[in-house]
Structures are given as C-alpha cells and as structure tokens.
Amino acid sequence: MSAPDLDTVAAPSRPPPLLTEAQLQQICRQGYLDLDLASTAVYKDLDGLFANSSTFLDLPTERKAQLYPSIPGDTEHGYSHIPDEKEFLTLRYRPSAQCTEKPSDEEERVCADLEGLMERVWNDLARLLHRMLHDISAYLGSIDPSAWDPLISESLQLPSSREAATPTLLRVFRYYAERGVAEPHRDLGLLTVCVTRGKGLQLWDRLGPPSPKEEADRSRPSQDRWRDAGEITVMVGDTLRVLSGNRVPAAAHRVIATDKGRSSIVFALRSSLRSTIDLEDFGGYGQVKARVLWNEIRKSRVNVNAQRDAREEQIAKNRKGASIA
Numbered sequence: 140m141s142a143p144d145l146d147t148v149a150a151p152s153r154p155p156p157l158l159t160e161a162q163l164q165q166i167c168r169q170g171y172l173d174l175d176l177a178s179t180a181v182y183k184d185l186d187g188l189f190a191n192s193s194t195f196l197d198l199p200t201e202r203k204a205q206l207y208p209s210i211p212g213d214t215e216h217g218y219s220h221i222p223d224e225k226e227f228l229t230l231r232y233r234p235s236a237q238c239t240e241k242p243s244d245e246e247e248r249v250c251a252d253l254e255g256l257m258e259r260v261w262n263d264l265a266r267l268l269h270r271m272l273h274d275i276s277a278y279l280g281s282i283d284p285s286a287w288d289p290l291i292s293e294s295l296q297l298p299s300s301r302e303a304a305t306p307t308l309l310r311v312f313r314y315y316a317e318r319g320v321a322e323p324h325r326d327l328g329l330l331t332v333c334v335t336r337g338k339g340l341q342l343w344d345r346l347g348p349p350s351p352k353e354e355a356d357r358s359r360p361s362q363d364r365w366r367d368a369g370e371i372t373v374m375v376g377d378t379l380r381v382l383s384g385n386r387v388p389a390a391a392h393r394v395i396a397t398d399k400g401r402s403s404i405v406f407a408l409r410s411s412l413r414s415t416i417d418l419e420d421f422g423g424y425g426q427v428k429a430r431v432l433w434n435e436i437r438k439s440r441v442n443v444n445a446q447r448d449a450r451e452e453q454i455a456k457n458r459k460g461a462s463i464a
C-alpha cells in the first residue's frame with residue numbers, strides 16, 4: 140500500500156485524549172481525580188502564584204480590601220476576609236484600578252505580578268478543563284464533545300470586564316491555623332481544580348471499602364470516608380453531574396482546620412449564564428436557559444465562603460430538608 144498523501148488527509152477533529160482510560164473511569168465513578176502537572180508550564184506559574192499571593196496577603200487587611208474591593212455581601216470578586224477563619228482573593232474578570240488610596244510603588248508591583256500570574260493560570264487551567272470535558276464526553280458517549288463550547292467559550296480567557304464576566308472564578312485562599320474551614324459541600328459548576336499547599340482539603344470517597352464501623356451498621360455511613368486530597372485535584376461540580384444525566388457524580392469535599400493552616404488556589408469553571416443549553420447535545424430533550432439551571436442548582440445551598448452569620452442563617456433556613464452543599 141502506498142503512503143497516504145498528507146495534503147489530502149483530514150486533520151483529526153479533536154486532540155487526542157489527555158486523560159487515560161483509567162483516569163476517565165476514576166473521575167466518572169468517583170467524581171474527582173488527582174492530577175500530576177509537575178512537568179507543565181502552568182505548574183511553575185502556580186508556584187509563582189502561591190509565592191506572590193502570600194506577599195499580597197501579608198499586606199494589612201484594610202489595604203487588601205482597598206486594592207481589590209468587593210461588593211458587600213458578595214464574595215465572588217475581590218478580597219474577602221472571614222474573621223478567625225480565612226481570607227481570599229477572587230477574580231472573575233480583569234480588575235480595574237479603583238483604589239481610592241494611591242498604591243505605593245511596591246503595592247503596584249505586587250498587584251501587577253499577581254494579576255499577570257492569575258491571568259496566565261486562568262487561561263491554562265481553563266484550557267485544561269475544557270479538554271477534560273471533551274474527554275469525559277467522548278468517554279460517556281452520550282454527550283457531543285463540542286456541546287460544552289457555547290457554555291464556556293466566554294470563560295476560556297480571563298474576561299476583560301465585569302460586564303463580560305461569567306460565574307467562572309479563580310481564587311487564592313489563606314486558611315488560618317486551627318480555624319480555617321469549609322463545611323462539606325459540592326461545587327456548583329462544571330469542573331474545579333484545587334491546588335493545595337498543606338493538608339486540610341478532604342474528599343468523600345464514594346468507592347472505598349466500607350470501614351468496620353460501616354460494616355457493622357450499614358444503615359448509618361460513618362465519617363471515615365474522608366480522604367486527604369493530593370496536591371492537585373480536579374472535582375466534578377453539580378452542573379456537570381446534572382448535564383451528564385447523573386452519570387458522573389459531583390465530588391463532596393470539605394476543608395478541616397489544621398495546626399499549620401493552609402494555602403490553596405481554586406479555579407472553578409462554570410457555565411456562562413447567557414447561553415441556552417441544548418439538552419439534545421447532552422443526550423436529553425429540549426432546551427434550558429443556563430441561568431435557570433444555575434439558579435435551580437444554587438437554590439438552598441450554603442455558600443461555604445460567606446461570612447459566618449450568613450452561613451448560619453442559610454443553614455438554619457435549610458434545616459428542614461436541604462443538605463449543606
């Protein structure tokens with residue numbers, strides 16, 4: 140047989156899979172997956188971001204809040220401080236300089252480095268998760284791998300303004316020693332990457348063998364299925380669970396307090412609220428507005444990063460029926 144004429148051979152319609160069969164099986168059955176990114180460019184940027192965000196978080200609280208103001212009660216963009224628990228900086232779009240007190244040269248340098256790194260990490264992790272969504276769809280067979288494109292195309296690069304933003308976010312956390320926690324929950328979006336320095340993040344193992352206590356009392360699952368997360372974990376969120384027709388579970392996780400405290404970088408890829416989702420592309424019927432789906436999933440949830448009194452109020456409201464998530 141003669142060699143094919145390469146000029147006439149069509150390029151493959153999508154890249155070869157990033158995840159192995161075993162990794163796809165793991166994430167589709169367990170809802171989470173450890174990733175090794177040590178040899179990739181984004182790993183260096185993640186290291187840089189840990190160092191740089193730590194310099195930023197060492198600034199006085201008042202300065203951090205002035206440099207990256209957040210809307211009161213809204214933890215989804217800007218600097219947030221939960222007294223005695225944790226602090227974090229969230230970006231959903233490129234921040235505009237709006238600091239009322241002029242930044243010092245040193246602050247300007249720290250913020251410019253921080254924003255540059257956050258933008259690079261955003262773009263790289265968005266690409267990685269986009270590719271994972273393709274792989275998961277091809278693996279399941281019921282979802283058109285390109286079905287995700289209209290939901291996430293606006294989130295693949297850090298949006299340039301608040302108007303262009305979607306719910307997708309990148310966040311750097313500092314959990315205080317002995318106090319920093321996040322209650323057990325599932326994320327709302329499609330896929331979340333958690334990069335962790337120090338122990339504290341734990342995932343609920345749906346598949347592990349039952350403990351002797353569970354064996355003894357099968358009606359009451361025990362608490363010992365919490366497993367420490369590895370350095371980089373990708374977790375399934377509830378939007379992906381719903382759009383997969385419950386074929387892929389969302390990962391239950393929590394952060395427990397540790398004596399040293401902990402730092403983490405979290406990138407949560409979530410659907411744009413402007414699209415209409417064609418459920419036929421996901422193996423279902425009809426259409427749903429992305430905003431309606433988002434609101435349904437968010438209903439009765441406790442925002443684990445809200446101020447303590449807001450969380451307690453939400454938990455009390457949900458006490459009859461809904462779970463913390």
Ligand SMILES: O=C(O)CCC(=O)C(=O)O
Binds near residue numbers: 321393
């Ligand atoms: O800090 C982390 O690694 C995870 C935090 C978390 O689960 C969340 O903010 O949803």
Ligand SMILES: [Fe+2]
Binds near residue numbers: 326392
């Ligand atoms: Fe989470």
